[in-house]
Amino acid sequence: MRSRLVALLILPVLAACSSGPAPAPDSGTSRLQADAEFLQRRDGSAEREYERLLQNAAPGDRGPLLIQIGRCRLGKGDAQGAIAAFDEAAGSSLPEPLKIEAWYRRGLAHNFLWRPDRALVDFKRVLDAPKDARESAVKSDEFLYRLGVTYLRLGMAAEGRRCLDQIVREHPESSDAPEARERLALKAIYVQIARTNEVTATRRASEARAKGLSVEVLASTSSPGDRLVVVGRFAKFEDAVRELDRIRGLGYTDAFPIP
Numbered sequence: 001m002r003s004r005l006v007a008l009l010i011l012p013v014l015a016a017c018s019s020g021p022a023p024a025p026d027s028g029t030s031r032l033q034a035d036a037e038f039l040q041r042r043d044g045s046a047e048r049e050y051e052r053l054l055q056n057a058a059p060g061d062r063g064p065l066l067i068q069i070g071r072c073r074l075g076k077g078d079a080q081g082a083i084a085a086f087d088e089a090a091g092s093s094l095p096e097p098l099k100i101e102a103w104y105r106r107g108l109a110h111n112f113l114w115r116p117d118r119a120l121v122d123f124k125r126v127l128d129a130p131k132d133a134r135e136s137a138v139k140s141d142e143f144l145y146r147l148g149v150t151y152l153r154l155g156m157a158a159e160g161r162r163c164l165d166q167i168v169r170e171h172p173e174s175s176d177a178p179e180a181r182e183r184l185a186l187k188a189i190y191v192q193i194a195r196t197n198e199v200t201a202t203r204r205a206s207e208a209r210a211k212g213l214s215v216e217v218l219a220s221t222s223s224p225g226d227r228l229v230v231v232g233r234f235a236k237f238e239d240a241v242r243e244l245d246r247i248r249g250l251g252y253t254d255a256f257p258i259p
Helices: 004-008 029-039 043-055 059-076 079-090 096-112 116-128 131-137 140-153 157-170 177-185 198-210 237-249
Strands: 189-197 215-219 226-234 256-258
Touching (some): 029 059, 059 079, 059 096, 079 096, 096 131, 116 131, 116 140, 140 177, 189 237, 198 215, 198 226, 226 256
Antiparallel strands (some): 189 226
8 A cells, every 4th residue: 555655745646547448540449458558557557558559559659658657667666667657758748738747747856856956847848838738737736835845845845835725715725725735734844644533643752852852743724633754954855855765764654755
């Protein structure tokens, strides 16, 4: 089962599988089998099926298949492999919505690798695309959330908060709205080491302090009753990323930077 880290990031990775497969002219049984594996989140099996189809694909079929291969790789946590697939897809002959999707999902993969600067390059391509094509490629609330978090990671607080506030105001029923509110409430950049109830959070914080970590316990605005156990505060996102390996080395293997 994917952890909460995966769900939040990639921001990224859950979004890699948040919509149906990219359409392709190939509608035969083999493609249907590959899509079925993908929709069941059997990413490794689906990737193999798509790669097999790619070997004999017509030029017009390659781009959509490459997008699916990238999504499978991102779902497995292979962000580098996903970027390679999205690079090739973006360079192929694609309808505009699929080209936008390739940019968007490549941005997700860069965020997975803690590269918000590269993610923003692709997200700006998406942002500059025609509105109709963009909205047919990715849901507006999904894109706004990931764009907003990317801005925050780059220290562009005003731009990031504007995106997140727009989700809360215009898409209050979105599955990303609670997380948008949570990130709006953050006062700094942290590394999250646990999310749990108040009693357990207090205990986990004490254990972390005993290991030499500077820890705070924050109330969650997305899940009332939950507490976030965080290390920080960090002035820059890259400072949190540099500290991440040390924190994980102390046993907090699911730790990740927020926002």
